[in-house]
Amino acid sequence: MERDAGLDVIKLSDKDFLRSLENAVRFGKPCLLENIGTDLDPALEHILLKQTFKQQGSMVIKLGDAIIPYHDDFKFYITTKLPNPHYTPEVSTKVTLVNFTLSPSGLEDQMLGIVVAEERPDLEEAKNQLIISNAKMKQELKEIEDKILERLSSSEGSPVDDLDLIAVLEASKIKSQEIKAKVMVAEQTEKDIDVTRSQYIPVAINTQILFFCVADMANIDPMYQYSLEWFVTIFLGGIAHAERAEANNIKQRVLNINNFFTFSLYSNVCRSLFEKHKLLFAFLLCSRIKQHNGEIDMDEWRFLLAGGTSKPKEVPNPCEDWVSIRSWNDILTTGVLPKFASFSEEFKNHADGFKKIFDSSEPHREELPGKWNTDLDSFQKLIVLKCLRPDKVTNAMQDYVAENLGQRFIEPQTADLHLVFKDSSPTTPLIFVLSTGTDPAADLYKFADEMRFSKKLSAISLGQGQGPRAEAMMRSAMERGKWVFFQNCHLAPSWMPSLERLIEQIDPDKVHRDFRLWLTSMPSDKFPVYILQNGSKMTVEPPRGLKANLLKSYSGFTDDFLNSCGDKTVEFKHLLLSLCFFHGVGIERRKFGALGFNIPYEFTDGDLRICVSQLKMFLMEYKEIPFKVLVYTAGHINYGGRVTDDWDRRCMMSILNDFYKPEVLNEDYKFSESGIYKQIPPSNDHNGYMSYIKSLPINDTPEIFALHENANITFAQNETNTMLGALLLLQPKTSSGGGKSREEVMEETAKEILGKVPKPIPLDPIFEKYPVMYEQSMNTVLIQEVIRYNRLLETVHNSLQALLKALKGLVVMSQELENMANSLFINSVPSMWAGKAYPSLKPLASWVVDLEARMKFITDWIENGMPSVYWISGFFFPQAFLTGTLQNFARKRVISIDTISWDFKVMRESLTELTKQPDDGCYIRGLFLEGARWDPIKQMLAESRPKELYVDVPVIWLIPTANRKNPDKGIYECPVYKTLTRAGTLSTTGHSTNFVFAVELPTDQLQKHWIKRGVAMLCALNY
Secondary structure, rough: OOOOOOOOEEEOOOOHHHHHHHHHHHHHOEEEEEEOOOOOHHHHHHHHHEEEEEOOOOOEEEEEEEEEEOOOOOOEEOOOOOOOOOOOHHHOOOOOOOOOOOHHHHHHHHHHHHHHHHHHHHHHHHHHHHHHHHHHHHHHHHHHHHHHHHHHHHOOOOOHHHHHHHHHHHHHHHEEEEEEEHHHHHHHHHHHHHHHHHHEEEEEEEHHHHHHHHHHHOOOOOOOOOHHHHHHHHHHHHHHHHHOOOOOHHHHHHHHHHHHHHHHHHHHHHHHOOOHHHHHHHHHHHHHHHHHHOOOHHHHHHHHHHHHOOOOOOOOOOOOOOOHHHHHHHHHHHHHHHHHHOHHHHHHOOOOHHHHHHOOOHHHHOOOOOHHHHHHHHHHHHHHHHHHHHHHHOOOOHHHHHHHHEEEEEOOOOOHHHHHHHEEOOOOEEEEEEEEOOOOHHHHHHHHOOOOOOHHHOOOEEEOOOOOHHHHHHHHHHHHOOOEEOHHHOHHHHHHHHHHHHHOOOOOOOOOOOOOEEEEEOOOOOOHHHHHHHHHEEOOOOOOOOOHHHHHHOOOOOHHHHOOHHHHHHHHHHHHHHHHHHHHHHHHHHHHHOOOOOOOOOOOHHHHHHHHHHHHHHHHOOOOOOOHHHHHHEEEHHOOHHOOHHHHHHHHHHHHHHHHHHHHHOOEEOOOOOOOOOOOOOOHHHHHHHHHHOOOOOOOOOOOOOOOHHHHHHHHHHHHHHHHHHHHHOOOOOOOOOOOOOHHHHHHHHHHHHOOOOOOOOHHHHHOOEEEEEEEEHHHHHHHHHHHHHHHHHHHHHHHHHHHHHOOOOOOOOOHHHHHHHHHHHHOOOHHOOOOOOOOOHHHHHHHHHHHHHHHHHHHHHHHOOOOOOEEEHHHOOHHHHHHHHHHHHHHHHOOHHHEEEEEEEEOOOOHHOOOOOOOOOEOOOEEEEOOOOEEEOOOOOOOOOOOOEEEOOOOOEEEOOOOOOOOOEEEEEEEEOOOOOOEEEEEOOOEEEEEEEEEEEEOOOOEEEEEHOEEEOOOOOO
């Protein structure tokens, strides 16, 4: 469009960006500013507003600090590669926004053209020729009409007497009829061609569905970026390599292309996906295809991902002994789906059949009882499974993908450097996407050696001040045909635009054909999209599982190293194996979420290496093995240096003490009860140790981590929740199809919440009824709670009313309101509410029910006075309540609050029996126990029952006691947290902001047993 006018193309990252723009303004040339972000350079302000003015008779404009001549022919274009940019109203009013993003229909037409051009080039060429000739003939008709109108307007006198005009009209009429006849023939021919082309439409539809699946993956991780050009290349390869069909069997050929291309795309994308996202991607491909075919109801799809958006009617649970409260609520909520209208009723009638599924080790492969096995399709059965056994949903997703796309879509996709290198070129960088604790440098050096490039490989670790050196290295390598390896690009975000410019400027005709650019980076939204879209990507992950970690650790040892401690070689071998076990256990406990550690620490090979060096050094220097020194250096310095949570440090030290102790020097020592993980005779050489490690099970059992069997269920449920949460991020912002529109769902949800959530509580009557008193701190606690809740309630009400107005078009839909509406649609708590609220992991529907219950607790307190038993989970800030209780006791006894601590008693009496407050302290309720259960008969902690993840804790009496001596045995000091994640920001006390306080619970086990079990109490669950 502007090529002939001498279009200037510039970027904000260009060194002479303003000078190039100035020249375009001066000389009236068109200018294109490429790849901007969400913010614009302030220097462009006057250009965008076109604030010209006259100076000494000439038109001028301000650019930055300079005033320059303005040419009227100057045109300014700006483009962005951001998939969904949000510009402020201030920016939007200064420019004309044009959306050039791909639409499904536009991409479908483009893909249809490509496939027909490959399969039937004669048809596509004829089609294109017809389009050109039709346009030309229609242009001729327009010119004839314009010519007639011109002659008529310029004719003097009567047109009937103008012989020249009549001749022109006659000639035009004949010409017009000829052209119209040709157009009709051409249009008919085009229709005939379109009939044949239409047979390839299924390929175009399938291809556009797959493209948007790939494009949406960027919402999961910023490194998952793929260009249309790359996609089309794979598509063309799919067409070329798909199995041919018999002549004229286009239907079979279409099927072959779709099948081959779908798997080819999946394989290529999988190379650049982390392991945890591969099943997600396969399930996304499968479900999007099914949705387009009308085989998945969108309301059912939303229900699977987000659950119900409203509280079901309360119906007694018919199977309380094995159906949890959460499962029963989910079963009741399915009633909003037409297909499941009678499910909760039928559930009672077929309880035994559903119990069989619940108890099965493979519930996703069991048949449903009654009519449900035939009435529900395989997708709808996922909803039933999510209600009963959410820990097996990912397994069921695998089966669903295998059933609909094929077994190969759930099999591991191998990716090696040879494959990545094969897809590269001098202009295509090779990108390693890292996860914590990984370094592909050794693999790359080995590959370079295989390719005979080890002497032609230069490496540099990027960071502050390394940019100029890296640029010089790259320019030299481009000329000489070397490889350059830039490590840790995420540590040099400010240099990334320069790297992008360098790659863009590579001239394929001038660069040496052997040149390759290798990059490593952690996932970062600062990494240039251009490089990601045009590069060949490969993820690098640490080994998964204890066995893989041990193999990795021992692969770095040799026989010489194992025998390098002289007369302490036997002890060294035993302690080395023990230390490597500890390293693997520490890494693998992360997968169990908060049961493992509150915070998922990234222990690295470097931590192990320094511990091994110190182990060897201390063994050589001390006659007696200094276990205390070994434990201290490993637990408090090397590994402990990463640990920021005090309760995690307690856990890690308990685990370390099991691996660094004199008993591990015994040849028959067992690291686990089953004896699978054990010491082996020190007479073994390196091969012997490797053989033993290879004999270990691939799938770890929780026993080696000192966790209960239920920990595997927690791990699997976390995987399910993570996957469904990620799929929620990929939901298109369109109507739900077939049912209510997206806007109707949002409006209905907003109105429902408005009707449920109470309005802020007036403060004056509370001040009057509960004045601030020295003797009664609870009055102050109550007032503070009301103020906090009122702030939240005002935010909820005001934002919902604003959203309802925006949905009706009465006010502008701001970005904040749009985000809130999206949250309502996917049953998630809006961030603007969460910012004003207490910590919570509940979905929106449960969060609203919980807020109602909290407000009832507060209003009952206001109306009826202090409760006999406090619902500790109902406090916005429970620490204030605990401090207030201690203050009351201190003021009553006239003693310093610093001398008071808690004693604890778990009550035998039920909640209804405790009608009066205790003389000192308070009763609390509402806590849940995770990792263990309370035995009401023995009145102590006991092991969890199978599949019972959380149990209610009886009422606890908190007894303030002066100068109390903490018991040193017979108790477990159990931390209490606000939510299941347990992690929060670190406060000045060294505790997480999620931490409330610690409760001492009676036990007949050693405290370290429950510490390693990850036992804790929680104020609220995630449902």
